[in-house]
Amino acid sequence: MDNFQYINDQLHCQRVAVRDIVEKTGTPTYIYSQATLLSHFDRIASAFAPLKALICYSIKSCGNLAILQALRLRGSGFDVVSGGELFRALQAGADPGMIVFAGVGKTDQEINEALDARIGWFNIESEEEFWNLDRLAGAKKLVVHGALRVNPDVSSAGTHQKTLTGKKETKFGVDIDRAEVFYIQAAAAKNARLSALHLHIGSPIKSTQPYVDAITKALNLIDRLAARNIMIDTLDIGGGFAAFYEGNEAPSAADYAAAIIPLLKDRKLRIILEPGRSISCNAGILVTRVQYTKQGGAKKFIIVDAAMNDLIRPTLYESYHFIWPVDVSGSCPPENRYSTLRTANDEKVDVVGPVCESGDYLAKDRYLPRAKRGDLLAVFSAGAYGFAMSSQYNARPRAAEVLVDGNAWRIIRRRETYQDLIAAEI
Numbered sequence: 001m002d003n004f005q006y007i008n009d010q011l012h013c014q015r016v017a018v019r020d021i022v023e024k025t026g027t028p029t030y031i032y033s034q035a036t037l038l039s040h041f042d043r044i045a046s047a048f049a050p051l052k053a054l055i056c057y058s059i060k061s062c063g064n065l066a067i068l069q070a071l072r073l074r075g076s077g078f079d080v081v082s083g084g085e086l087f088r089a090l091q092a093g094a095d096p097g098m099i100v101f102a103g104v105g106k107t108d109q110e111i112n113e114a115l116d117a118r119i120g121w122f123n124i125e126s127e128e129e130f131w132n133l134d135r136l137a138g139a140k141k142l143v144v145h146g147a148l149r150v151n152p153d154v155s156s157a158g159t160h161q162k163t164l165t166g167k168k169e170t171k172f173g174v175d176i177d178r179a180e181v182f183y184i185q186a187a188a189a190k191n192a193r194l195s196a197l198h199l200h201i202g203s204p205i206k207s208t209q210p211y212v213d214a215i216t217k218a219l220n221l222i223d224r225l226a227a228r229n230i231m232i233d234t235l236d237i238g239g240g241f242a243a244f245y246e247g248n249e250a251p252s253a254a255d256y257a258a259a260i261i262p263l264l265k266d267r268k269l270r271i272i273l274e275p276g277r278s279i280s281c282n283a284g285i286l287v288t289r290v291q292y293t294k295q296g297g298a299k300k301f302i303i304v305d306a307a308m309n310d311l312i313r314p315t316l317y318e319s320y321h322f323i324w325p326v327d328v329s330g331s332c333p334p335e336n337r338y339s340t341l342r343t344a345n346d347e348k349v350d351v352v353g354p355v356c357e358s359g360d361y362l363a364k365d366r367y368l369p370r371a372k373r374g375d376l377l378a379v380f381s382a383g384a385y386g387f388a389m390s391s392q393y394n395a396r397p398r399a400a401e402v403l404v405d406g407n408a409w410r411i412i413r414r415r416e417t418y419q420d421l422i423a424a425e426i
């Protein structure tokens, strides 16, 4: 599953003891395993090899330049959603032709930057955006490729309300019932070619069926368009493949491929995927130090030096992240990462941070080996939407990021300083 394992009672990332890293970097620190990152990329690439799919890693899940560079060298393109992410991709040496640009509110400035960079595809989210792109491309005398993001109105039970995107009620894409007419109208455009179709139905999608439903609807639309002489050459099926927070709760890359490939293998379509979480999630942990323990009126609290500003997922989505001590000499390595895991001498605690909100927690009502002041805890499956969603709330400098490769490690983002907190202020 990943390269975070206990060796001689110490949590290791690949061959490096986590304790050795944080003794130098301090806490909280995000630690990523390059081998895990690349192995998850490879699993998707080989599962979808029969379709010769272009994999455009979704930068928003974990966008450190070192992570992007490692994936670029492995053959990845990128899914960007802002001018800033486009900048990151280009800084990481991305091939612009392997960049797709999504997002419901692209500004003229962002579109112009992407036009100048000669990106591969603009994923179009509305009629107005399409005609604006046509106008801006015309001003630069360019002809560009657009993929219409179609909202297929499929359900994906199990996906959190806040990350569901493939239903009619959400702001994403153009309603599938309107899409055919739109493609027909768009054929009149001079500088934007609407020759592709984009789907992204949510994140994480914990079963394969929603993909089957959405792709089936998309292919149906593609066939109807072909009958009217409008040819679609590219289908981008978006991201949303799940990752492991507890264990084997998610389909594997091979499972998704087994459901999706039969639908597409006899089609002459270029296929694009935009996985983020399924590549980065299990490649990262957040390491934090216990500051204090205290017995509240009704609960026991473990107060750590990481907070909701470092990892907002538990409080924002009620999401589960397995937590365990880095040093298990006083307890034992975990047998699994399930929320139900019990061990000798455990106690039920809330793991909380120092931020002034009762929503500031990393775990609630969790059985953990007894922790004491100074202990290190690892928060697992934190590589995706962890650092990427962090903030400086409560004037807390953001955490450091470290990348481990074999038995070597390096800081890929230094811990922010107090000066960083005020650097942009006038």
Ligand code: LLP
Pocket (backbone or CB within 6 Å): 058, 060, 061, 079, 102, 103, 163, 200, 202, 203, 204, 238, 239, 240, 241, 274, 275, 276, 277, 278, 313, 317, 384, 385
């Ligand atoms: N493509 C598009 C157009 C997207 O909007 C997203 C994610 C992806 C690809 C990548 O999805 P992934 O493969 O990572 O599931 N902050 C939330 C997740 C938000 C996802 C937003 N869009 C979380 O922490 O669970």
